Amino acid sequence: MQRDIILASNNIHKIQEISQILGSNWNVISAQAIDPFISWNETGTTFLENARLKVKAIQDNPATPKGVCILADDSGLCVDALKGGPGVYSSSYCGVEGDHQGNVAKLLDAMQSIPEAARTGHFYCLLLFVDQDGREIPFEGKCFGSIAQVQKGGHGFGYDPIFVVPSFQKSMAELSDSEKNSVSHRGQAMNSFIDYIRSRSMI
Numbered sequence: 001m002q003r004d005i006i007l008a009s010n011n012i013h014k015i016q017e018i019s020q021i022l023g024s025n026w027n028v029i030s031a032q033a034i035d036p037f038i039s040w041n042e043t044g045t046t047f048l049e050n051a052r053l054k055v056k057a058i059q060d061n062p063a064t065p066k067g068v069c070i071l072a073d074d075s076g077l078c079v080d081a082l083k084g085g086p087g088v089y090s091s092s093y094c095g096v097e098g099d100h101q102g103n104v105a106k107l108l109d110a111m112q113s114i115p116e117a118a119r120t121g122h123f124y125c126l127l128l129f130v131d132q133d134g135r136e137i138p139f140e141g142k143c144f145g146s147i148a149q150v151q152k153g154g155h156g157f158g159y160d161p162i163f164v165v166p167s168f169q170k171s172m173a174e175l176s177d178s179e180k181n182s183v184s185h186r187g188q189a190m191n192s193f194i195d196y197i198r199s200r201s202m203i
Helices: 012-022 047-060 087-092 100-110 177-183 185-199
Strands: 003-007 026-030 069-079 120-130 136-147 163-165
Touching (some): 003 012, 012 026, 012 069, 012 177, 047 069, 047 120, 047 136, 069 185, 087 100, 136 185, 177 185
Antiparallel strands (some): 069 120, 120 136
16 A cells, blocks of 8 residues: 655655655655645754754644654755865755755855865765654765766756766766666665665555
């Protein structure tokens, strides 16, 4: 039987990625499908705090069915030369929430003087699952790589066009969906989540 799970995100790319990874056993419902006007402020200083804020916005909404599972994802790009930045502020790095091109342009500008060997970093994903009983179970994933000097590839979103994955020697945006899911931070966190729900006969 297919289970419903509300994804605390309005990012269509994340919804598609997570739906592909979870497969047909789960019906992934976007936050906007519950309430077109739902919103939250990502004011946390950690990925976990932001994930909890998203979950709370779903839980507190009167349109949310009681006892439904919720999945919140907070992720970002952590660049070593920028002391871990933009990190938790990745989606609003340029000052405008969700402006992917603006964020990429600002990051490339900030990295102009950084030599090739020092352009290292990683994508980080914190996945917070809240089961039907309200229990929180966090999962995390990391994908290490380097920051390119120019954008390449037309897939993915966010910083994918400038993040080079060593095992493929391509940007994240040049990878197929299956290739990306096999190495990505979100894919790793999702695999841990799937192992968890499988061990509890939820899949």
